[in-house]
Amino acid sequence: MTHSYRPSPAVAAALAEGRPVVALESTIITHGMPWPDNLAMARGVEALVRENGAEPATIVVMDGEIRVGLEDADLERLAQARDVLKLSRADLAYAVSAGRTGSTTVAATMIGAHLAGIRVFATGGIGGVHREAETSFDISADLDELARTPVIVVSAGAKAILDLKKTFEVLETKGVPVVGYGCDELPAFWSRDSGIATPIRLDDAYAIASFQKTRLSLGIEGGMLIANPLPAEHEIDSGTIGGWIDQALADASRAGILGKATTPYLLKRIFELSDGRSLASNIELVRSNARLAAAIATALAKG
Numbered sequence: 634m635t636h637s638y639r640p641s642p643a644v645a646a647a648l649a650e651g652r653p654v655v656a657l658e659s660t661i662i663t664h665g666m667p668w669p670d671n672l673a674m675a676r677g678v679e680a681l682v683r684e685n686g687a688e689p690a691t692i693v694v695m696d697g698e699i700r701v702g703l704e705d706a707d708l709e710r711l712a713q714a715r716d717v718l719k720l721s722r723a724d725l726a727y728a729v730s731a732g733r734t735g736s737t738t739v740a741a742t743m744i745g746a747h748l749a750g751i752r753v754f755a756t757g758g759i760g761g762v763h764r765e766a767e768t769s770f771d772i773s774a775d776l777d778e779l780a781r782t783p784v785i786v787v788s789a790g791a792k793a794i795l796d797l798k799k800t801f802e803v804l805e806t807k808g809v810p811v812v813g814y815g816c817d818e819l820p821a822f823w824s825r826d827s828g829i830a831t832p833i834r835l836d837d838a839y840a841i842a843s844f845q846k847t848r849l850s851l852g853i854e855g856g857m858l859i860a861n862p863l864p865a866e867h868e869i870d871s872g873t874i875g876g877w878i879d880q881a882l883a884d885a886s887r888a889g890i891l892g893k894a895t896t897p898y899l900l901k902r903i904f905e906l907s908d909g910r911s912l913a914s915n916i917e918l919v920r921s922n923a924r925l926a927a928a929i930a931t932a933l934a935k936g
Contacts, residue, residue: 653687662708662736685927685928687930717734739778752845761800787922826862880902
């Protein structure tokens with residue numbers, strides 16, 4: 634039995650009419666920034682998707698129900714919610730069965746998007762292989778989800794707090810295409826360059842849509858990662874952000890931060906060390922990814 638989900642009226646209409654829809658995660662709303670900045674960011678990104686010809690579908694579990702797209706009152710309620718779970722593949726079903734409220738990470742958003750028939754998802758950066766994973770074995774479920782779920786994920790690469798080389802090596806091993814959008818070097822979240830060559834470069838949304846359609850026609854399972862560098866005027870150079878990341882990692886180690894708490898702690902600490910620059914860049918890269926995701930969804934919808 635396939636569990637039901639509830640689309641918003643706008644998302645239901647768009648899907649029924651074959652219009653482009655872009656999935657959005659909810660973790661950035663509940664765990665990424667404080668009220669009311671989180672609501673302003675969420676509203677802004679949704680508006681940007683609409684301005685670029687697609688319908689936004691923020692995905693979340695609210696009171697045990699998978700919601701695909703939120704009306705504004707529910708978006709505001711989520712932005713003010715307390716004790717919200719952070720959901721991945723392992724605990725998405727738990728939140729549903731227990732009647733809990735939980736925001737979706739990349740992996741859980743992909744599951745919700747696929748359940749609803751949404752083929753494109755815009756986020757900030759994916760999870761991946763954490764530094765020193767050879768001893769901690771801390772590897773995000775996002776990588777396995779990309780290998781199994783046929784959703785195009787548009788991001789600014791993997792989060793720069795990770796071991797980027799190992800992350801992209803794991804994606805290659807799992808057969809996940811990593812596509813650099815208009816770039817020959819993969820972006821590193823807050824920075825446009827990582828020192829890692831782009832395996833595949835594509836320069837327009839229609840080429841990306843065609844690539845994914847061909848993969849599916851050949852019976853190749855899974856999604857793909859589109860690595861979209863943030864606009865140059867908003868990037869933080871790798872040397873500067875690298876220093877803040879090293880300090881945040883050292884602080885996390887001293888504080889004994891582990892598991893799911895690691896990424897939120899590091900992002901919060903880097904925000905503090907950067908006097909807010911990291912969050913400002915994060916918002917801009919999410920906006921850039923939303924624009925590209927809307928263009929890809931439009932290309933897919935045109936067949």
